[in-house]
Every structure is written in C-alpha cells, then in structure tokens.
Amino acid sequence: MRALKTLKEILETEFSGVYALKVIDVLKNPQLAEEDKILATPTLAKILPPPVRRIIGDLSDRERVLIGLDLLYEELKEGEYTSLEASGDEDMTLGDS
Numbered sequence: 001m002r003a004l005k006t007l008k009e010i011l012e013t014e015f016s017g018v019y020a021l022k023v024i025d026v027l028k029n030p031q032l033a034e035e036d037k038i039l040a041t042p043t044l045a046k047i048l049p050p051p052v053r054r055i056i057g058d059l060s061d062r063e064r065v066l067i068g069l070d071l072l073y074e075e076l077k078e079g080e081y082t083s084l085e086a087s088g089d090e091d092m093t094l095g096d097s
Contacts, residue, residue, distance in 0.1 A: 003042040
C-alpha cells in the first residue's frame with residue numbers, strides 16, 4: 001500500500017489528475033500478472049507513451065521513479081542523472097536504499 005500511496009502523490013503532483021491508473025490485485029487475478037509478465041510486487045508499468053517501462057519496489061524515491069518512467073526529460077538532458085537505455089521494454093528495481 002505504501003507504493004500505491006507514493007505513486008498517487010507523484011501522479012497528483014506531476015500530472016494534476018490527468019492520468020489513468022489501473023491497480024491489479026495479482027492474488028485475485030493471477031492470469032493478469034502472467035499476461036503482463038509481473039514477476040514481483042509491487043510492480044508499476046507505464047504503458048503509454050511507448051516504450052513500456054516497469055518499476056519494481058516501494059517507489060519511495062520520487063526522482064528515480066520519474067526517471068524510471070522516462071518522465072524527467074530536462075534532468076536527463078542536463079546530465080544530472082544516469083540515463084537509462086530506451087530500447088524495448090525495460091525494468092528498474094527501486095527499494096529502500
């Protein structure tokens with residue numbers, strides 16, 4: 001639940017309510033987890049715009065979440081953060097580090 005709370009705060013701050021969020025309980029819908037290739041929870045998947053990006057972990061580091069979702073363009077361009085490859089589906093793990 002911590003990851004969901006953190007994500008909702010990020011989405012409200014960054015997108016002022018202009019976003020679509022779908023929460024799937026993988027215990028109640030294991031077939032959806034299999035279809036979406038979810039191997040661990042919590043997992044956040046950004047589907048649109050492409051490429052698909054997945055983040056696994058508690059989402060506690062706001063900047064790493066935004067970078068992982070490919071949403072901090074200016075900071076990446078300025079070289080303040082390590083850029084992530086943008087080819088195909090990508091996964092990034094976040095935790096309490």
